[in-house]
Amino acid sequence: MEKQGTILSAKDLSIGYTYGKNTNVIASDITLNLAQGSLTALIGANGIGKSTLLRTLTGIQPPLQGSIFLNNKDLAAYSQKELAHNLSIVLTESLPPSNLTVFELVALGRQPYTNWLGSLSEEDHELVEKALELTQTAPLAQKKHHEISDGQLQKVLIARALAQDTPLIILDEPTTHLDLLHKVNLLRLLKKLALETGKCILYSTHDLDLALQMSDEIIVMANGNTIQDSPKNLIEQKVFDTLFNDPGIIFDAEKGGFVIQP
Numbered sequence: 001m002e003k004q005g006t007i008l009s010a011k012d013l014s015i016g017y018t019y020g021k022n023t024n025v026i027a028s029d030i031t032l033n034l035a036q037g038s039l040t041a042l043i044g045a046n047g048i049g050k051s052t053l054l055r056t057l058t059g060i061q062p063p064l065q066g067s068i069f070l071n072n073k074d075l076a077a078y079s080q081k082e083l084a085h086n087l088s089i090v091l092t093e094s095l096p097p098s099n100l101t102v103f104e105l106v107a108l109g110r111q112p113y114t115n116w117l118g119s120l121s122e123e124d125h126e127l128v129e130k131a132l133e134l135t136q137t138a139p140l141a142q143k144k145h146h147e148i149s150d151g152q153l154q155k156v157l158i159a160r161a162l163a164q165d166t167p168l169i170i171l172d173e174p175t176t177h178l179d180l181l182h183k184v185n186l187l188r189l190l191k192k193l194a195l196e197t198g199k200c201i202l203y204s205t206h207d208l209d210l211a212l213q214m215s216d217e218i219i220v221m222a223n224g225n226t227i228q229d230s231p232k233n234l235i236e237q238k239v240f241d242t243l244f245n246d247p248g249i250i251f252d253a254e255k256g257g258f259v260i261q262p
C-alpha cells in the first residue's frame, strides 16, 4: 500500500543498460517515495547514475528489475498520451533553433491537450498565462526564446512544464549554467511551486549545499546504495561524510556544508 499523497514510488528498482545478452547494472535496490507538494533533490557523484535513474522514472528506458508506480498505476501501463498528462520533464539541453516567442514555447506545454491543429482553447490560454505569472516570466512573453538569458530560459521551461499541468515535474540539473543568485532564485521558485500548487517536484543537481538547504527530501546515490530522507536525517546518519570517497572533502555537520582541505 502506498503512503497517502504519494505521486511516484519505486520499489526494489534496478537500473542500467542491456546490450544483447549482457547487462550493465548501474544501481540496484532503489526504493523511493515522492509525495504531493514536495521538492526532492537527487544527488550523487558524476557517473553514479542520476540521469539513468531519471530516464527510468520517466519511462524513457525500462527498469532492469522492480516496479515504478505513478499515481497508483504501473508506469509501464501508461500510454504516451497518458504519461504526458501526468509527468512533465525539464531538460537543460539547448533548444532546437526556432523563432518561437516565450509565450509560444510555454504554450507547447498544452500540446497533450490541444486538437491536431494545436489551437489553444480559452482554458489553454489561461493556463499558459498562469504559468507565466507563477514563474514571473510574463514580461518576457513576446520575446523570442533565443533573446533571453539562461536563467530566464530555465524559468520559461518550468513555465512550459506548469502549463502541461501534471502532478509530477522532473528536472535534470536545472541549476547548471546559473550563478549563485539565479540558482537560489530557481530553487526558491521550485519550493514555492511545490508548496502553492501541490505539485511533486524532483530535480537532479550537483549543488549539494543548496540542495541541503532548499529541499524537503534528498535522494542520495552513492556506491552500492541509494537513500531517501530529509536533509536533517541524512546529516544525522552521516550520509554525506563519505559521499566523495576523498579524505580532503569533509562534511561539516554544524555548518551543513562541505569544507575542502587543500
Ligand SMILES: Nc1ncnc2c1ncn2[C@@H]1O[C@H](COP(=O)(O)OP(=O)(O)OP(=O)(O)O)[C@@H](O)[C@H]1O
Pocket: 017, 026, 044, 045, 046, 047, 048, 049, 050, 051, 052, 053
Ligand atoms: N546510453 C548509455 N548506454 C550505456 N551506458 C550508459 C549510457 N548512459 C550512461 N551510461 C553509463 O551509466 C553510468 C551512469 O551514468 P549517468 O549519466 O546516469 O550518471 P550521472 O550520475 O547522471 O552523471 P553526471 O553527474 O556526470 O551527469 C555511467 O557509467 C555511464 O557511462
